[in-house]
Amino acid sequence: MVSNARLMLLAIVAITCATGACAEAGTTAPAQSGVASWYGPGFHGRRTANGERFNTHALTAAHRSLPFGTQVRVTNKSNGRSVVVRINDRGPFVGGRVIDLSNASARAIGVSGVAKVSLARL
Structure with missing residues (x-):
């Protein structure tokens, strides 16, 4: 008893x-897994959902529900590379994806299109 x-x-x-x-x-909080994509060329300099200007060269990302400012470790499952990003925008708006990375974040872990990733909130 x-x-x-x-x-x-x-x-x-x-x-x-x-x-x-x-x-x-x-x-860390339990990890989330899924598909990541990257965004940036048409959004650089525009306002993100939290009000700051989007910088495709910064280590940032968009997530549907995590609070703005949350630090997330994103790990590319195909090569094991990881990067810590800060959530500053909402998205992705394409079904089946869990996170949209800035160009710099995607390049840091070797994502050139879409990739299977795991997320860990820090």
Whole structure:
């Protein structure tokens, strides 16, 4: 049988991780996997969803639901290369994709079109 103290400890850990404090303790949230693409040529200099100007040379990305400013490690599953990007825009708007990378972010992990990736929120 589980003691009340053990249940309380489990509840505290769950609440702490749900609020993002696990990342501060050196752990990461569960990874997400899917297809990444890149965007940029027609958007460079235009406003992103968070209001800043899009810079195709910066290590940024668009995600449908992660909060703006979130740091995400994106790993290309075909070559193991990874990059840490900052979420500053919304998208992708093409079905089946999980993240849109800036040109610099895509090049850093060897993506020239689309690629299977894993995401880990830091």
